[in-house]
Amino acid sequence: MVSHPPAVTIPPVFVLSTGRCGSTMVSNLLNRHPRVLSLSEFISYIGIRSLSRHRPTGDWMWDRYSRQQHRTRLMLQGRYEELLYPLDAPSARFSQDDVPPILCATLPHLTERYEELFDELGPVVRGQRRQSPPDHLRYLFEWLCQRFGCCTWAERSGGSLLFASRLLFEFPEARVIHVYRDGRETAISMSRHYLFRLIAANMLAMRSYGFNAMKSLARGRYWERLSFRLEPLARVVLNPKRLPYDKLTLPYFGTLWSAMIERGERMLGRLPSDRMLNVRFEDVQADPDGQNRRLIRFIDPSLEDEAWLREVSSIPRPTPSKFERLEPDEQAALTEACRPGLERLGYPL
Numbered sequence: 001m002v003s004h005p006p007a008v009t010i011p012p013v014f015v016l017s018t019g020r021c022g023s024t025m026v027s028n029l030l031n032r033h034p035r036v037l038s039l040s041e042f043i044s045y046i047g048i049r050s051l052s053r054h055r056p057t058g059d060w061m062w063d064r065y066s067r068q069q070h071r072t073r074l075m076l077q078g079r080y081e082e083l084l085y086p087l088d089a090p091s092a093r094f095s096q097d098d099v100p101p102i103l104c105a106t107l108p109h110l111t112e113r114y115e116e117l118f119d120e121l122g123p124v125v126r127g128q129r130r131q132s133p134p135d136h137l138r139y140l141f142e143w144l145c146q147r148f149g150c151c152t153w154a155e156r157s158g159g160s161l162l163f164a165s166r167l168l169f170e171f172p173e174a175r176v177i178h179v180y181r182d183g184r185e186t187a188i189s190m191s192r193h194y195l196f197r198l199i200a201a202n203m204l205a206m207r208s209y210g211f212n213a214m215k216s217l218a219r220g221r222y223w224e225r226l227s228f229r230l231e232p233l234a235r236v237v238l239n240p241k242r243l244p245y246d247k248l249t250l251p252y253f254g255t256l257w258s259a260m261i262e263r264g265e266r267m268l269g270r271l272p273s274d275r276m277l278n279v280r281f282e283d284v285q286a287d288p289d290g291q292n293r294r295l296i297r298f299i300d301p302s303l304e305d306e307a308w309l310r311e312v313s314s315i316p317r318p319t320p321s322k323f324e325r326l327e328p329d330e331q332a333a334l335t336e337a338c339r340p341g342l343e344r345l346g347y348p349l
Helices: 023-031 042-046 048-052 058-066 070-075 106-110 114-126 133-147 164-170 183-191 194-209 213-219 223-237 250-268 281-286 288-299 306-312 328-345
Strands: 013-016 036-040 152-156 175-180 276-280
Touching (some): 013 023, 023 036, 023 106, 023 175, 023 288, 036 106, 036 133, 042 070, 058 114, 133 152, 175 288, 183 194, 183 250, 183 328, 194 250, 213 250, 276 281, 276 288, 281 288, 288 306
Parallel strands (some): 013 152
16 A cells, blocks of 8 residues: 555546456456456446435435445345355354445455445545535545555446446546457356346336336437336336246347347447447457457556466456257247347357
8 A cells, every 4th residue: 555646547447248248357357457446346236326316415425335225135135246245254244134235346346354444435435525426436436546556447337238328428538348248148147147137027027017128228218217217116016026037038138138239339339449448258268368458458558567467367267158058949049039239249140
């Protein structure tokens, strides 16, 4: 730790993805870099609706970071690798019922002394003046950069293509690393993941109320506005224990993946090349050194670090294909569901 840490001098980055496609791997790569603050699942746990409040106080923002909301409780129903707080450890201060959103993944990703950092952050956040939520977040992220001696930050939340346009509207200075993977493998992973099963079942249940969430996601210009308005309604009307999980098929997850890719392409395609980098999961597995070098150069050429490259070259590892284990008719149905997204990304059918 340096006495006078450097100011944030490099534009920040959002790592955007459908989820279940290697974005966690990118967070872990960046977390090893000494000058990049890797923020994992920050937006996921506090919720994108936290950005909708008009000029909140620091006390209000700390409440969002430190007290569970409905979405946090739902997310904690599924134990998965992105949840880093050791809920079952004897020494854990918090339980599943009261662990703060910012402690679920973000702070444990940064340091092993995450509870001490949590205590340190409270007065810092609460002492902030009234300002827009994005400005609150900028202050927090820049304070953490100084705390850890970093010169930029990169936030990654799983499934962030669902709310990416809101992030880029609120943070116009930010650039994008878009991580993606063959949709057939991604859809299989989604189908086995609690949070994505919850999202898919909610979208399916909305059909009975006359709202085609999948179509709105892929083509609607006002997806975030609609989802903001529908979230409180869904909380009351859609009981997570009574959602139609039994009607979720593998092709449905393929359609969900493809809709997210279509939305991402419509939105990210407008960004200039110096603001957006496409990172294909399979390429990182095949050439970790070359792709990691490309990744860090995009953030800023001054961050290229040979020691870091050597350290992280072993993180991306080949994974066996789950798609190849499916029966031929299952493969055909899933490929057809993923076809629009696969064609947009240039994957062979």
